[in-house]
Amino acid sequence: MGFILFLMLALWVLGWVMKTPIRARLVMIGLLYLAVVIAHLVLPAEAELRRATGGDARPWLILGGLVALGFGYSRVIGRLKRRSQPAPAPQMPAPDQFREAELNRYARHIMLREIGGSGQKKLKAARVLVVGAGGLGAPVLLYLAAAGVGTIGVIDDDLVEGSNLQRQIIHRDQMIGTPKVYSAQMAMEALNPFITVRPYHRRLTPEIASELFDDYDLILDGTDNFDTRYLVNRMAVAQGKPLIAAAITQWEGQISLYHPASDAPCFECVFPTRPAPGLAPSCAEAGVIAPLPGIIGAMMATEALKELTGAGTGLRGRLVIHDALHHETRTIRVKPRPDCACCAGEPATG
16 A cells, blocks of 8 residues: 555656646646556455555545545635635726727727727716706617716606607516616616616706716706796806707797807897796607607707717707698797806806
């Protein structure tokens, strides 16, 4: 038995000298061990080979069992140690760098001469607030998320209703009764996991507007009432931030970019007073064709991406009116009003 153990040791040392992989050395020793055990089990008791290797298989089986137990114990201890060690922190790319999956996702943007890699980096670093997660907010939020706008805030105090689903494509039937901002967040994060969505399930009020707007670069207004529109406009003017606002009803929609800080009018310059009752009915009062919010909302998202990247010519000083019933689009020049109650026709200083 001693000779066989010496031979096993010699195989190990020889393998070490010859730089044979450990697994290969273990295989050779294991084959020798199996040959000895089989010899004891097969050969008769008086065989010379059995007498030369101890004459009994039991010591070899006990030795093999002890080695197996020791090996198994070491594997269990090693696995427990690995589990107890904290997982290494994932290597996060710098704010202006993209993962490989993002480069593939935004490849069609990066190919555009007007956007390119630098423009996509601007989108990744941008912070956009969308007021309203309804008809206009739905396509806007989806396209901003798909385009890779890094941080998107959405504020709305409504719940998803069955009547919304005819046009508000960001929501789903199973989300009825859920706050719209959370329904929108789920859809946006499912579309693009590389963005940050900030949902605010509350009504926009003067008490929270200033602090909320302060954290964003661009404001988009897709609300359906003039009180909120005027509040959004006044806060954007006070903070000197661009505002893309749109409205829809029945078959018609309109959109413009309001920004007195860059010599464009504000919303109140163009709409100084609320329309008389019945002249500008809401969608709930007058109805709306289902794709119209998508048409105008896509325009809003396009103007937002242009504003953030500096591509093309924006809608400063221009009001676009789209008539879907007769498929006509008109553009009207608009200017700051010196007697505007909000901006007085002067660039904002905030």
